[in-house]
Amino acid sequence: MNLLNLNFSLIFDPLSQFFVFLILxxxxxxxxxxxxxxxxxYSSKKILLAWFLLVLFVGSMLMVVTVSNALLFLIFWExxxxxxxxxxxxxxxxxxxxxxxILYIIMTHLxxxxxxxxxxxxxxxxxxxxxxxxxxxxxxxxxxTKNVVFLFLLIGFGxxxxxxxxxxxxxxxHPQAPSHISGIMSGVMIKTAVYGxxxxxxxxxxxxxxxxxxxxxxxxxxSCLIGIMYALIENDIKKLLAYSSVENMGIILFGVGASMxxxxxxxxxxxxxxxxxxxxxxxxxxIFKSLLFLGAGSVYKATGLRNIEKLGGxxxxxxxxxxxxxxGSMAISAxxxxxxxxxxxxxxxxxxxxxxxxxGAQAIAMCFYAAVLAITGGLAAACFVKAFGVTFLGLPRSxxxxxxxxxxxxxxxxxxxxxxxxxxxxxFSAQIFKSLNRISQSLYxxxxxxxxxxxxxxxxxxxxxxxxAGLSIPFIAVMLIAIMVMVYLAVRIFAxxxxxxxxxxxxxxYYKIDSRNAYTGTAFSKPFRIAFSFFYRxxxxxxxxxxxxxxxxxxxxxxxxxxxxxxxxxxxxxxxTFYAAKYLSKFQSGSIHFYIACIxxxxxxxxxxxxxx
Amino acid sequence: MxxxxxLLQTLMLIALAPLLSGLIRKIKNNLxxxxxxxxxxxxxxxxxxxxxxxxxxxxxxxxxxITPYIVLSTVILALFMVxxxxxxxxxxxxxxxxxxxxxxxxxxxxxxxxxxxxxxxFGGMGSSREMFISSLVEPIAxxxxxxxxxxxxxxxxYAVFMQNNMQVSAVIAGMALLFVAIAETSRLPVDNQKxxxxxxxxxEAMVLEYSGRSLALIELAGYIKQIIFFTxxxxxxxxxxxxxxxxxxxxxxxxxxYFLKLLTLCALIGFIEVMSAKVRLFRVVDFLAFGLVLATxxxxxxxxxx
Numbered sequence: 060m061n062l063l064n065l066n067f068s069l070i071f072d073p074l075s076q077f078f079v080f081l082i083l084x085x086x087x088x089x090x091x092x093x094x095x096x097x098x099x100x101y102s103s104k105k106i107l108l109a110w111f112l113l114v115l116f117v118g119s120m121l122m123v124v125t126v127s128n129a130l131l132f133l134i135f136w137e138x139x140x141x142x143x144x145x146x147x148x149x150x151x152x153x154x155x156x157x158x159x160x161i162l163y164i165i166m167t168h169l170x171x172x173x174x175x176x177x178x179x180x181x182x183x184x185x186x187x188x189x190x191x192x193x194x195x196x197x198x199x200x201x202x203x204t205k206n207v208v209f210l211f212l213l214i215g216f217g218x219x220x221x222x223x224x225x226x227x228x229x230x231x232x233h234p235q236a237p238s239h240i241s242g243i244m245s246g247v248m249i250k251t252a253v254y255g256x257x258x259x260x261x262x263x264x265x266x267x268x269x270x271x272x273x274x275x276x277x278x279x280x281x282s283c284l285i286g287i288m289y290a291l292i293e294n295d296i297k298k299l300l301a302y303s304s305v306e307n308m309g310i311i312l313f314g315v316g317a318s319m320x321x322x323x324x325x326x327x328x329x330x331x332x333x334x335x336x337x338x339x340x341x342x343x344x345x346i347f348k349s350l351l352f353l354g355a356g357s358v359y360k361a362t363g364l365r366n367i368e369k370l371g372g373x374x375x376x377x378x379x380x381x382x383x384x385x386x387g388s389m390a391i392s393a394x395x396x397x398x399x400x401x402x403x404x405x406x407x408x409x410x411x412x413x414x415x416x417x418x419g420a421q422a423i424a425m426c427f428y429a430a431v432l433a434i435t436g437g438l439a440a441a442c443f444v445k446a447f448g449v450t451f452l453g454l455p456r457s458x459x460x461x462x463x464x465x466x467x468x469x470x471x472x473x474x475x476x477x478x479x480x481x482x483x484x485x486x487f488s489a490q491i492f493k494s495l496n497r498i499s500q501s502l503y504x505x506x507x508x509x510x511x512x513x514x515x516x517x518x519x520x521x522x523x524x525x526x527x528a529g530l531s532i533p534f535i536a537v538m539l540i541a542i543m544v545m546v547y548l549a550v551r552i553f554a555x556x557x558x559x560x561x562x563x564x565x566x567x568x569y570y571k572i573d574s575r576n577a578y579t580g581t582a583f584s585k586p587f588r589i590a591f592s593f594f595y596r597x598x599x600x601x602x603x604x605x606x607x608x609x610x611x612x613x614x615x616x617x618x619x620x621x622x623x624x625x626x627x628x629x630x631x632x633x634x635x636t637f638y639a640a641k642y643l644s645k646f647q648s649g650s651i652h653f654y655i656a657c658i659x660x661x662x663x664x665x666x667x668x669x670x671x672x
Numbered sequence: 673m674x675x676x677x678x679l680l681q682t683l684m685l686i687a688l689a690p691l692l693s694g695l696i697r698k699i700k701n702n703l704x705x706x707x708x709x710x711x712x713x714x715x716x717x718x719x720x721x722x723x724x725x726x727x728x729x730x731x732x733x734x735x736x737x738i739t740p741y742i743v744l745s746t747v748i749l750a751l752f753m754v755x756x757x758x759x760x761x762x763x764x765x766x767x768x769x770x771x772x773x774x775x776x777x778x779x780x781x782x783x784x785x786x787x788x789x790x791x792x793x794f795g796g797m798g799s800s801r802e803m804f805i806s807s808l809v810e811p812i813a814x815x816x817x818x819x820x821x822x823x824x825x826x827x828x829x830y831a832v833f834m835q836n837n838m839q840v841s842a843v844i845a846g847m848a849l850l851f852v853a854i855a856e857t858s859r860l861p862v863d864n865q866k867x868x869x870x871x872x873x874x875x876e877a878m879v880l881e882y883s884g885r886s887l888a889l890i891e892l893a894g895y896i897k898q899i900i901f902f903t904x905x906x907x908x909x910x911x912x913x914x915x916x917x918x919x920x921x922x923x924x925x926x927x928x929x930y931f932l933k934l935l936t937l938c939a940l941i942g943f944i945e946v947m948s949a950k951v952r953l954f955r956v957v958d959f960l961a962f963g964l965v966l967a968t969x970x971x972x973x974x975x976x977x978x
Contacts, residue, residue, distance in 0.1 A: 371791075372731070372791075375733060392781060393777075394777065394778040394781055395771065395775055400774055404770055404771065407770055408770075408827070411818060411821060411822075411827055414818060414822060414975065415825060423971070423975060426815065429815070429818055430814060430815050430968075432814075433811040433813070434807060434808070436777075436810060437803075437806055437807025437808070440777060440780075440803065440806070440807065441784075441803035441804065441807050444788075444803055448785050448799065452735070452785065452788045453788055453790070453796075454731055454791040529768070529828075535767065535771070538749050538752070539745050539749055542744075542748050542749055543742070543745040546741055546889070547741060550722075550889070554722045554885060557885055558726065559725070559727075559728060559884075560725060560726065560727045561727075561729070561730045562729070562730060563729065564729040564731060564791055564792045564881065565729075565790075565792065565880065566793070566794070567870065572791065574791065576791065576793050577788075577791040577792065577796060578793060582796060582797075583796060583800040584800070585800065586801055586953060587804060590804070590808075590954055
């Protein structure tokens with residue numbers, strides 16, 4: 060094959076269109092936001108650099124989801140990774156950034172290496188990097204090779220998607236980038252990995268093996284639980300959001316994995332439903348997670364703080380940021396009538412229909428996944444009550460928080476835009492779901508009227524054999540508002556206007572309370588830390604500073620958790636690698652003869668190897 | 673016509689909801705050989721609170737003010753979706769069992785936020801503990817939903833309630849839902865509604881800063897939530913549609929049986945409350961783990977077809 064004779068044609072099938080739409084939908088508000096965010100924060104040269112990189116970043120993502128050639132895919136994938144690396148180390152004076160950047164670039168290249176391996180394996184059968192050629196060749200590929208390709212693709216894209224256990228880079232890298240880039244990275248960039256999974260595993264490999272889908276479902280449930288559990292105890296607001304991205308990737312993969320299970324079980328209707336639910340949550344997560352990152356960025360801009368323990372009471376000086384962040388928190392906690400609720404409801408319906416239509420262990424597994432999704436939802440709600448409540452409510456806990464001012468309009472208008480999208484994607488869920496169905500149908504190559512999951516224009520009805528259960532979000536929204544107005548009017552009419560007095564907070568007769576009395580983020584997550592201590596492996600240290608034998612002047616309290624994955628997996632690998640490198644460095648004798656001998660041996664080995672295969 | 677019946681049913685249940693609490697209180701007092709307040713005491717409390725002036729903390733924002741209305745309207749909407757009188761569904765397409773659970777969690781989300789508003793330790797404590805317990809309750813509730821929905825082949829509550837034979841899995845699921853109901857209505861042994869010590873409160877600590885009509889609305893919301901959970905529990909254990917003939921006589925018989933079931937559940941809850949002490953917060957995990965096991969068993973039995 061002539062490498063120079065590459066096919067540069069793009070594909071614009073519904074799947075690619077969808078991802079292009081998502082990328083633009085999220086990137087444009089983030090770009091507008093960056094005008095206000097970068098100002099006064101960086102030098103003008105750096106702002107110029109940020110814009111250049113942003114264009115390159117968004118451009119490379121757009122190319123990743125539209126090229127029709129695996130080699131070009133890899134090139135743009137690499138550009139995307141590198142540009143995002145530059146953003147992670149954008150604050151070069153921050154040591155944490157450099158550390159996070161190195162971790163990110165190592166992990167992402169490990170992932171890319173696996174993708175390269177799988178592409179080369181596919182190339183061996185197709186003799187071409189063209190998607191269609193590979194798709195044709197995959198029909199003839201032996202099953203065990205297919206399994207290997209699948210596993211490599213899963214590890215490769217899973218690393219980018221941040222699914223557990225290869226999520227390790229995500230909570231370090233995403234928070235270090237400037238906030239609008241964190242929004243794009245969490246909102247869009249990690250979604251390109253889902254694009255990769257759908258494009259290469261479902262579309263090209265044709266997910267026809269049952270255990271593939273089940274493996275993805277298991278990984279999804281692990282990601283959900285572990286992502287949200289770490290998010291819950293995190294006090295750095297951007298890190299909290301990054302961990303929550305791990306959780307939401309899990310929810311998206313529930314849809315994708317269930318779809319693969321259904322297609323291999325010969326249930327195309329459910330497969331279409333499941334994939335659409337996954338795509339729906341994907342776009343929803345893109346919207347609300349970028350909104351939340353922008354909100355966190357505004358808080359950072361106004362106070363210079365990311366630690367929620369030092370924030371508090373920001374709803375008064377920053378009302379617009381607070382409202383946007385509240386809407387984002389409500390959506391991510393899947394509260395009706397917002398968009399996160401629609402996609403989570405659909406995912407639950409997918410699992411329920413899976414339990415109905417599968418049998419035996421598969422059905423029980425589906426119920427188990429639903430239970431995982433339920434506890435994840437509960438923990439996510441707790442997590443975002445903490446994130447919003449500790450940051451924006453109560454009293455300010457530090458001087459910068461006390462002096463915070465609302466950010467300029469150029470920063471909160473993009474947030475309003477994204478908040479409006481959250482409401483729109485909730486209210487018009489039926490129509491949006493309909494168009495998502497078309498994408499899934501085209502992907503599976505089916506096109507029938509039985510794949511219509513809505514009755515009327517506002518109701519979603521997932522397939523059911525006997526009777527239908529449906530969801531009409533506009534109805535819920537209208538009813539909620541109507542009931543609220545009626546209750547308010549009834550109270551006004553029957554009980555009068557009512558008298559409200561403002562006074563100090565009740566604290567058992569103690570009236571000198573200040574922000575130190577309020578619950579902190581650490582305190583809020585304490586019941587979880589204790590109840591799930593088998594997972595967190597908490598250690599705490601209390602130190603009393605006494606002025607005399609009897610009188611304790613102050614108490615120092617320190618609590619920490621053991622990062623299980625880092626400590627027991629990654630640190631081990633890291634240590635072993637360095638140990639091996641040290642051992643190998645003995646070869647570094649400095650004698651040029653020895654080096655020439657080594658090169659010669661390598662060439663002999665390569666010649667033998669080439670002849671053998 | 674059907675919409676009118678639903679509307680009427682909702683209003684009737686809202687009016688009846690405080691009575692259940694009064695009833696349980698009376699049953700508890702009688703079991704303890706006390707005289708106790710009259711059964712309609714919750715109504716007296718409601719009207720007394722409605723007439724009183726409100727004192728709110730100076731630290732709070734608008735979230736604190738609108739929370740009572742949000743909490744009340746989410747539970748009323750959830751009550752709308754629970755079938756009691758009608759056997760067919762006029763509002764079937766608008767929400768199912770899962771929606772009810774999510775609606776209730778929306779109210780809880782705002783309650784937990786407003787508890788953090790005043791900046792006192794008690795509110796935060798209540799908020800944190802409530803979210804902790806509710807996140808553990810969520811999987812039990814959902815597995816219960818799945819168990820009964822697998823029997824009915826649909827997550828629609830109408831389909832679930834209109835089963836007219838008793839299933840083993842439904843009985844077990846109903847028992848699991850009883851755990852959810854106890855935790856969600858903040859009853860012993862999970863929480864103590866009648867406690868006067870702030871440190872042991874969960875739900876009460878969250879509403880500590882509320883007074884006057886806001887408190888009245890929140891308490892009403894609590895009563896409605898209670899009647900929702902009780903209705904779900906009794907109608908899952910013993911099907912609502914025991915007399916499936918469509919005439920008015922059968923319908924009124926069904927309703928009479930429904931109230932009898934509610935009364936029995938109230939007596940049972942009262943008995944449980946008298947017999948048990950409040951457990952430590954971290955023992956609640958064990959209590960709920962038992963519910964989770966029951967719910968899992970219910971799902972497996974439902975999948976087996978019983």
